[in-house]
Amino acid sequence: MSNRKIRVLVAKPGLDGHDRGAKVIARALRDAGMEVIYTGLRQTPEMIAAAALQEDVDAVGVSILSGAHNTLCPRIVQLLREKGMNDCLVLVGGIVPQEDLPKLKEQGVAEIFLPGTSTEDIVKFLQANVKPRE
């Protein structure tokens, strides 16, 4: 096992500027010993996938509160896969109606964290699911 720290890209796609959640998560993951890169606001799926590749991250955490998740998330997953990042986990946090959850998972989203989730649960999920690298 390598001692490589888990690397996470926290991303905020779409036009929404509500970044409270994204910033709290970024800080909590850092406090848990992970390396976190925050994209800043209004990133297109293309920009997010490019940043994920460049930063060689293990996971991308996508924060969406605007209702645009069905358009944006599958595209992010698809672009990552096209870049050969098959093990890179895509996590979604934000306001997502129950009925959209199964479809997002089918489209390759690893997990969706809804309002009220503890940051510790997200840390544990990453620790358990990020594939160790050679």
Next chain:
Amino acid sequence: MHEIKESSSPAEVERERWEQQTLEPALDKHPERKQSFQTVSLEEVERLYTPADISDLDFNRDISFPGEFPYTRGIHPTGYRGKLWTMRQFAGFSTPEETNTRFKYLLDQGQTGLSVAYDLPTLMGYDADSPLSEGEVGKCGVAVSSLADMEVLFDGIPLEQVTVSQTINAPASVLLAMYLVVAEKQGANWTKISGTLQNDILKEYIAQKEWIYPIKPAMKLVVDTFEFCTERVPRYNPISVSGYHIREAGATAAQELAFTLRDGIEYVAWGVEAGLDIDRFVPRISFFFNAHNDFFEEIAKYRAARRIWAREMKSRFGSNHERTLQMRFHTQTAGVSLTVQQPLNNIVRVAIQALAGVLGGTQSLHTDAYDEALALPTDRAALIALRTQQIIAEETGVVNTVDPLGGSYYLEALTEKMEQTALEYFRKIDAMGGMVAAIEKGFPQREIQDSAYHYQKAVERGEQVIVGVNKYAMTDEPAEVPILVIDESVRTHQLERLEQTRTRRDSGAVANVLEKLKTAARKNENTMPATIDAVRAYATLGEICSALRDVYGIYEEPAF
């Protein structure tokens, strides 16, 4: 016997006696439930407040009578006995047609003012057909790309009679222009129309982050609206200086108070600098606060806000004009406090938060719908939210006397503490060179992020309880509530109207007015007349904002 300090006041002497004779034996028998009791802002609360806690306050100087300086007890001598607050529910979703129908429904149900929520593309100054708008058209509010949409939005709603509040910031001057042109087409006289434009760009850089241009030209656009409205639309409030979003982003109550009022001071300073007469434009500046869960802390915040504003307008700017000193504000219950879990509990939270707003003397109020942590409200949820206000107004009796909690030892001590905390922030921000400079340094942004993080940790440790989430959670939740779904057909509908608008208009005239607008912006003239001409020619929101982007550039958030 304990020795009593010579300097102790009679109130302090009595307090010490009580502690020894009554409190200590009781604590021995029944210890308190926890070591420390804190507000939702994580501020320590004392066990008991007595006259000793407010001995530094002077009734005439600090509390006084309603309708008199420093307005701690309200700006109206009769409180709500004369006029109730305006019940103004924020609404907007999908197409202008759909929102127009919701507006008419709310007015039929006894709502007394309108408040428009725009979708994200509109808030960012993009048309519905921009690639950046994909997936967002009509989702978080109503989609408006040109005057043609605005005409549908207010169809059959007489703008000379109904006051309308518009939540729009970076492109506010354009939406104001559209509103004025629609009013004009209805035959309304601009000198008679009233309403409010949010137009608070500083809090966008601080908290909500829907910006377009760099800070200084954006402030110039705000000052343009002040100047234009003062002359041409004198009953209109060209700005609503907003703490709401600052609070939602994680600020404490005291930070919300401090940053919002310091933003207000910054706008006044810029207006005065531009040569405007303070006592003509400041009376039309309104404010907008959050109503969060901690009941007394919120009421103290509103009372402190009025007192600080009156004192600052007098001490910083030398105004003695009553209307300049009187702070008027709108209140909205805290969206961030609503839970997805057991959503009907939100009805109770909203009622208590709304009551705090009323006891704080708000001029208008929006109550959130219980389903707003899930989606935009359904008709049914929106109706209960409105009925909540009507129950407070008509059934509880809190409106019968002015500032009913004034004189409470706790509330007065808390009001004083709020004021002192805000003044401490003012000193720091003044030392940085004002609010624009403080924002450029990332100061308020970092303070808010820190508070948001500490609050999240307090929730995760169980120190801050959220019923149904970290306490009394249910694995088997009661049946889900129905939610409003906005599908992609909205985009198609909006693209059709946009296409028609672009075909029907005189494109030469559009190019011409956009060029005039750029010239006005470059020459540092007031941009409002050219913006109104552009809107009349059916130039779209995206085209107008793009013209201004060419001149002003765009804002890039520094990393902090």
